[in-house]
Amino acid sequence: MASELNLKAVNLSLTASTSDVIYDALRDAIIRGEMAEGETIRQESVARLFSVSRIPVREALKRLEAQGLVTSVRYKGVVVASMSPSEIEEIFEFRGLVESKLIEYAVEAMTPESLELAKDYCEAFAAETDPAKWGDLNRLFHSALYRDSGRPYYLEIVQGANDRVERYVRAQLDLTEGMARAKRDHDAILDACFKRDARKAVTLTAAHIHNAGQALIRFLRERSEG
Amino acid sequence: MASELNLKAVNLSLTASTSDVIYDALRDAIIRGEMAEGETIRQESVARLFSVSRIPVREALKRLEAQGLVTSVRYKGVVVASMSPSEIEEIFEFRGLVESKLIEYAVEAMTPESLELAKDYCEAFAAETDPAKWGDLNRLFHSALYRDSGRPYYLEIVQGANDRVERYVRAQLDLTEGMARAKRDHDAILDACFKRDARKAVTLTAAHIHNAGQALIRFLRERSEG
DNA sequence: CTATAGTATATTGGATCCAATTTAGTATAG
DNA sequence: CTATACTAAATTGGATCCAATATACTATAG
Structure with missing residues (x-):
């Protein structure tokens, strides 16, 4: 209602x-x-x-x-709006493509302030116990990572893509063990950023999004069958 | 008015x-x-x-x-809305990223009908003398190429990106020799599609968009100085 | 003559009212 | 009892009116 x-x-x-x-x-x-x-x-x-x-x-x-x-x-x-699993899968594929590029551009340019900000959100995300807040912190973490990319249009598009699938991500995080992997992924990405290892950050980001998407799709298909 | x-x-x-x-x-x-x-x-x-x-x-x-x-x-x-050259440049970079992927997905899946359609638009584009219609035919050509990609979300995003810059592209095509290269590019891309050479189609598409963007930026900067 | 204050006009933002359409409910024919 | 036609209620789409704000204009002080 x-x-x-x-x-x-x-x-x-x-x-x-x-x-x-x-x-x-x-x-x-x-x-x-x-x-x-x-x-x-x-x-x-x-x-x-x-x-x-x-x-x-x-x-x-x-x-x-x-x-x-x-x-x-x-x-x-x-x-x-409701999305089919295949539509959701497409969005995650798209996010992987665009966010990988974003992190590549951002890693070189990241200021110490952005790194600290990302670190803060990363830790807050890992420590948070209220599922309702995971989505916010997850988004804040990623946007802290990307904010120095100098690509406002990419950011706008990524935001729109995230908006469309976030409700499903939240539903899954509430009910599965996806959080554990998300935390590890975030730590690894953040570490690559601190080391200015753009290539690694790209690889990790692509894998992070891909894995999250696959887990979500499995979750949705299971639920639709059960 | x-x-x-x-x-x-x-x-x-x-x-x-x-x-x-x-x-x-x-x-x-x-x-x-x-x-x-x-x-x-x-x-x-x-x-x-x-x-x-x-x-x-x-x-x-x-x-x-x-x-x-x-x-x-x-x-x-x-x-x-008005866009600065750097904003336009970002859009073209983005288009290159996403449309390259689109053509990659599409080449394998393209039906004979889509190939014929793309060919028709390509020829119509090359033969058209009215600048006002170039933009339409250009868009029709590309969307014929991408339509079998099975990626509706990508298409939606690409359409939005094109919408934002199309007015500038048209202004440039009206006044420069950009048409000649565009025609050659289109022919080459279409040829790669007919030969199911995805890799080549990707390379050509990326270059096509990149070159168009660079030409447009040069054009805009010149005009703003003149 | 210039700058500033004040007023009138134009324009947007929002509320209320009416029209068009859908949906739920009812009656009736078979 | 079921299906269809009809009517009433609910809902959206659009028009008109009023309020809030910005802009253009005018007058006046210096």
């Missing part, structure tokens, strides 16, 4: 419109898996939730649609 | 809303370079143009914003 959304979205900045706030809250709820896939999002219920009219809600939904997080059918409504 | 838009957008399908029609028309106008970069798009003028209210216009603009084709400032309006 949309009414269960725990909206943490405060004004991100002074220039945020109502539409922006709603967009962020809905995107967050979808990414975190707080809304079931296939669930229809009623304009009126979202509007009531925020005590606004449907206008900004509709604009937010258009943006979500453009990003592929919801699908819309005229006069019927928008539903939370 | 927005009033100069030659709207060719008829209903794409029976399920198209007014917002969809306006979105397509604006996207088309931006991509084709019919609107100057930095030009502000007034909701009211677009609405008048289509004889509708501002509501569907605003929804269309939100979608364009989500795709990076316009940028919006609260209470000021949306303007046609």
Whole structure:
């Protein structure tokens, strides 16, 4: 139910419109898996939730649609997008391709501050016991690694790709032992970055994403059979 | 001026809303370079143009914003996005990375129909004398090459990347000798596809995109100096 | 003459209302 | 009892109106 959304979205900045706030809250709820896939999002219920009219809600939904997080059918409504295992597999393959390049560009350019930041997030991720926070820390870790790549467009695209699959990743991390491997992978990638070993970082990143994708696909196929 | 838009957008399908029609028309106008970069798009003028209210216009603009084709400032309006040479360069680099992979996947899987289609577009592109149509045929050619790749997400991303730079490519093709090389490149790529030589197709595609990008950057820098 | 304050206009953001369509429910024919 | 036609409720799409803000313009002080 949309009414269960725990909206943490405060004004991100002074220039945020109502539409922006709603967009962020809905995107967050979808990414975190707080809304079931296939669930229809009623304009009126979202509007009531925020005590606004449907206008900004509709604009937010258009943006979500453009990003592929919801699908819309005229006069019927928008539903939370759902992805087949093969679609998810494609996204992971794509992430491997692009994020490998990103880490290659970033390793040479990484500042000490970024390295420290990545280290902090890496440790926080390893120490975190609340599954709900793993996704955030995982994302923060990777974006700390990539931030000096000098490739804003790549980052934008990778963010979009991650957005589409994050809900599935979270569901899996909650229920499997994927965390253990993720921690080891992160440590190894971070180590390669500290040593400025771009080639190794690339290899490890590609393997990290590939393995995570394969584990997720196995998980989803098992669950769909069970 | 927005009033100069030659709207060719008829209903794409029976399920198209007014917002969809306006979105397509604006996207088309931006991509084709019919609107100057930095030009502000007034909701009211677009609405008048289509004889509708501002509501569907605003929804269309939100979608364009989500795709990076316009940028919006609260209470000021949306303007046609403009890209710096370095941003354009990044897009071309990105395209090279992703489209190389796409052609690799596609070459093995290409059906005779797709090969014929690509050949037709390639020839039409080479024979076309109207610069306004080069962009369309160029895009059709490449999408015919990629369509059997089995990678819908890659295609979606590549389309978005192309959308952002197409206006600049068109401006350059209109004014330089870039066409000649483009034709030769296309012939060579198509030949490699017919011979199922994936490796060669990859190399040629990467070079094709790289060269086009470099030529475009040179063109833009010259023009900004002149 | 220039700079600044203040006002009027234009434009965007949002709310409310109406129209178009779908969906749920009901009655009726077979 | 089932299937179909019809009606009512719910929902989305769009139009019109009002509020918030920015921009252009004017007047006035210096």
